Amino acid sequence: MYSIVIPCRNGSKTLATQLEALLAQGSSVDIEIIVADNGSVDGTAALVRRFSERDGRVRLVDASGRPGINHARNTGIRASRGSAVLLCDADDVVRAGWIEAHRRALEAGADCVGGALERTLPDGTPAGRQEAVSTVHGFHPWPPGANCGFQRRVFDRLGGFDETLLGGGDETDFFWRAAAAGHPTTAVPEAVVEYRLRGDLRAVARQFFGYGRGTVRLFRRHRGLGMPRSLGWELPIVLVVGALQVISPSRDGTRRRRGVERLSSRAGRAFESLQSRTWYL
Template structure:
């Protein structure tokens, strides 16, 4: 195989049942430079190793590395990047599907920008569950958080190795939520900013089981509280105990009794997010944002 110009890192835990669709999409890239694919296995107990092996003849440069030293997507990302042989790193998830021009668009953008991210589309792989979470069904710009800071979603990232090294990698203390914002904020403090790559589209899979969606939103709420505890953005005014109780009561009051099933599930995801914020804020010893 020709030396890769970029490395695609896929952090994975028990993704044997879905990763084939992502690997097939990587086999069908248009106009892509030579690239390798590093599957960072975060201690899977399914047949991930066998599935990856079965794709190696079809996808040159595909390999699996052991990322089981600790649990967490940040651990897997860091291990995968550490094992990559090129200095241009692209990150996607095992249960999503990259578009045909993804590798070419993201690699080209990294020639001019140290950090890049593209749009995500949720309806194709998620069906009705795409409407359960507060993500646009097709994004058109970078995600934004406090103080107008933008970031790239963790399932659709491109970065130069030097940025990862200077920032110190992804913080492995976060749950699966908030860690990509933490990375972007620390990178921004060093002068590295994200660029939006319209051609770097990824089809993003929302979990189709309600329990999985609620767990995902709960962890996202925890990550939000951790971000607030660490960065204390000036525009966020923490709620007093009375204001917090009032806020939670208003959320409870908004339960869509007359709404449909999807509306009730949207409400439940919001409550899971709020619960995650409250639990983690108490753990961090701060007021919930």
């Protein structure tokens, strides 16, 4: 059996679409779908119960004990019964063949897997592809938390996700620890998730500011294992490019979004560098 775990907080507006997509997957392996509810107050639990009555493969798990996506992930995974775990999010949509693609990789010997994200704007406009694994920090490859998986024994060996990490770097830390323990991530580009981007640029700025802070926290944790320091020599170029993207008009707004992402991420790095007295720009 494979366990699909969805960490969720107040996801009632989008979760049904993801559950329908998962239930429509054709797969040669038995599955269970666990929604780990991280303290929702919007009717998420009632929605999951309706799905569970319709299809017994869907289960609701109470993960309200502590705020944070990693607490929800850990709670859902510990309640699961599968030999392997796949993770996706409540506000995205898995594409056809998603489970099977990850299954083939895991049964071929992969310990950890990551799939690709097709980024889309709220109106459905494509906004670029994120590859199945990233190496932007010059360290171990890691997958997106919205499209990843692993053998359950890897999770048990590592003791789960670090629940003190909030707002950025939460999944990266897990997969870097896995790699250090001899369980690298295998890219599965044919396992695709439609990744729904936020529509409000202020929300995008908050999100990427958190990602920037998370990057500095990752450096503090993993520099002793080889994560290289960023001295910020390229920072002026990033700032200029980001500023030009923000002020340059584009038909679908993707250029401005990219600029906000770049600038907010670097602002988050600068803020956390000052807070932690750890220089990583």
